Amino acid sequence: MEQLPLILAPAPPPTLDNFVPGRNQTVVDALRRFLADPASDRSIYLWGPTGAGRSHLLSALAEAARAEAIAVYTLNEMPPPSARRLLLLDDVDQLDVDGQQAAFEQINHALLLGARVLASGRAPARSLELRDDLRSRLAQCLNLPLEPLNEADKRAALSSRAQGAGVQLAASLLDYLLSHSPRDMGRLMATIEALDRRSLVDQRAVTLPLLRQVMQALDEQRTASTPTPHGEPE
């Protein structure tokens, strides 16, 4: 029977502070301003490829908003009866017909309520394949592009995550990871999480063979669950 690890260092919740900005410092600044400054743009649409950090930033904003007593709600929730509200819509490019209708109504409603809106998708709003009325409303938001991290930033982000879990990642392991795995941050971080977990369960040191085993297991999981929900280029 597999020993279940006592999770000593659960994955840290996404925050603006633990987001590695790379070339996206202005986006992070804009998001801080979005919450703090009543005169800033009331609606922001973040776009960028898979793994650029959109969901991280949306979750981080949700937490930061709650800390400011701003009520956060999303697609199928009723707008909270609070004067300060934030509507979050992640992955709008994935919305089906019903989802688009719901998003359209929520955005209209948010406008009437004076709520803030934070949405995200994989491409600039203008080029999304959505209903015209929804697309134009997203295009009206301040569109901010998220750039994927470059290799040096990715290394820094991965080392820092590993260190947070008390794991020292040798440079050779990082080399191997970055030259063998898909290099979007979502996948890379998931690999580090899995590596950490596996080493706790098996009580093995973090070595190259262990990393390979974990990567292979993740690959198998992934092929088993195809088609991938986001249709990443694999």
Next chain:
Amino acid sequence: MPSIWSACCEELERELPRQQFVTWITPLREQDSAAGSLRLVAPNRFVMQWVRDRYLARIETLASEAAGLPLRLVLEIATAPAGTADDDEPGAGALVSESDEADTEDVTPVRAEPQPTARVTGPAARADGAPDRSNLLDGFTFESFVTGKANQMARAAALQVAEHPGTSYNPLFIYGGVGLGKTHLIHAVGQRLRLAKPNARIRYLHAAQYVSDVVRAYQQKSFDDFKRYYHSLDLLLIDDIQFFTNKDRTQEEFFYAFNALIESQKQVIITCDTYPRDIAGLDERLKSRFSWGLTVAIEPPEQEMRVAIILKKAAAVGVELPEEVAFFIAKHIRTNVRELEGALKSVLAFARFNGKDINLEVAKDALKDLLSLHNRQISIENIQKTVADFYKLKTSDMHSKKRSRNIARPRQMAMALSRDLTQMSLPDIGEAFGNRDHTTVLHACNTIANLREKDPSIGREYLVLEQVLKG
């Protein structure tokens, strides 16, 4: 009144987690409500405080919806002697008070869920003391509406209707594509009428909201209240009527409301994405009635008008925009006003983030992503084709085993670009280049990195290709 409270309870029971509902809502008792108000009694101060802080606005909204007219909510503790003089005085635990901060601790006047009226130019409560449920948005006025050939007919008609509601064109039917200002225009009519007649009962709503209202009235069997409310309006502004398509019950209800309003010379303004006759799935009776008054179109704005819109929107946020920048945006964004506004925001934000003055160069830089046809979803196939074209090779050379310099170097270039511009793993990249090993890819990347430092022409070629691929 008891039926209204039970309707609220039903709704709250659906909305709230079971435990919250049982703990906070079930202890409330409806008691001796006066006309125009709903009086609830809480068993103790703790429950009263909790309900006041969290649910009061929602209850008031539900009660008003169930009643079909705005209701004040009076919240009290059971131990307090009932029927004290405070009961009917405005502000005593009532929702209409404006001074929501300064107060005594006992009868904190709590304001209803802030409707947009709180931000609206004009009184938040109507002159007769009833809360404003008009939903009118500030900023959407005739003054801020830019006129041009594309919309001058619609604007003139709207202005006429605002000044002579119910008697000039009824209904006024405005149609046009998305983001051309239909919603702005009908809000402007509402704003203008409210200035002239502060007590006018005005209601803006999206057709989808009307559909939900009908569904709710159906569920709560409150059609009488529903009818009373909608038939009592002085001005009904209903947006995107095409959302009524195939909603038979909604169309029937709207038919009655429409007739009642028109007969009593109350103004109705409707917007739609198409001409009345062309709305699919709409009752013929409604189609013909929509054409009774005046039907006007809003066309997409021509370039001069787009420039004027951009300049006006910039001025509204206190920015004096150079005209050449406005022209640049107007030249490239032709679809609708929302996209113009989005593009303007991008330029302003870009200049602010980078601490630059707004000029043409900054605008071009800020909009390069928005204006490029690609959206930076760069694929390996794309890279291979672009690189092959650039070096006048065949795409098949990218996969071939040939190792002559004139083919191998471009192939290395393409591999390096694939590594830098996609998130694919190196083994996958190798596979896409004729089943090569990931170490070959690594070697190619290192070779190109070295060459870029030593050989300026390779450095330039790399940058050119990167730019082409990024659009």
